[in-house]
Amino acid sequence: MLCPDLEQATAAIIAVGRAFDARNWAPATSGNYSIRLADGRVAITVSGRHKGRLTSDDVMTVDLDGRALDGKKPSAETALHAMLYRRFPEVGSVLHSHSPASVGMTRALRGATGWTVAGHELMKAWPGVGTHDHAVTLPIVDNSQDMAVIAAAIDPLLVAAGDPPAYFIRGHGLYGWGRDIAEAERVVEATEWLIEAERAERAFRSMA
Template sequence: MLDARAAIVTVGRWLDGKGWAPATSGNYSMRLDNGNFAVTVSGRHKGRLTENDIMSVDADGRSLDGKKPSAETALHLALYSSFPDVGAVLHSHSPAAVGLTRAFPGAYGYLLAGHEMLKALPGVTTHETEVTIPIVDNSQDMAEIEAAITPRLLAAGAPPAYLIRGHGLYGWGRDMVEAERVIEAIEWMIAAELAEMGFREGSGR
């Protein structure tokens, strides 16, 4: 648990430094060796986390130390349940990721194609490929989001990430290092896509 706490505090500062964790947004978690999970507590600024702001829950989301987890802990646990190899889950709130999903209100996925950065995703070895990041509508009911996104994530070829419309990006990996790489790569590609759209509009193409 001590290693997980330190890793989550570090990633919170990193994401805040990127501008991807404004106010108290975002939540992060890691799978523990004993079958439980380390998660961020509710309502803390992620750039100012201390190890006391990391708590543990069981597989049903019950607090094991009397602290209050984020409401979105259920979305983390759904990923751990669906993908036994997942060891860490991150949720970022960048302006680019939120803006992209708001700009395409009818889209239920966004295609990333030809980016060199695609090779940062697990199992991808060439830029000559494409990946569709699923988009699900936001809800205050986590069960609604889980029911909408889980079947799509279990489909063959699904990436280790999805977007919640107007809310942000979820990404995961076998460990915290891989989860960070997934989040950073997808956030970069989204920002690049939006920059390209701006250049094209500016040039009249």
């Protein structure tokens, strides 16, 4: 169900910002978070604000093309949120984390267009995954200062991967989404954990 009003959405965004900051997923002013409102607007973090110290003034509204509706300045990456809302009518929230693990992993996988994970119980935190006996590929797209370039590059990768609930921008971080902000947070948290688990497994294998 879509968030009924801006006040509720703002409170949820502030809470996620504090949680992500505590996990080192939102250093400096990185990351951005949004919620689709029941009236069709999107509540999203204002450009350049520290996500661990958000207030109600740090959340603004845009339309589904990413245009500001209240005179505040949206992040350039608002276009990536808007693209996902237009593409997936059921999506109610988009969250962008910026963890060292996701940035480092995508930089290490130079040239790769996806990261495939299989066999993990925690994959069931992703929507539509009901068993560990499964493989999911999350797309990786190269970074750009032009959001239209990223949006155009990621769309066919999402189709090819079967529309997973997340993707990476190389050297930039993770985008995850869900039917509401709670589901989007589960997607991001599970994905970040899976990166760490895969890294730990490789470290233990090197010791064997």
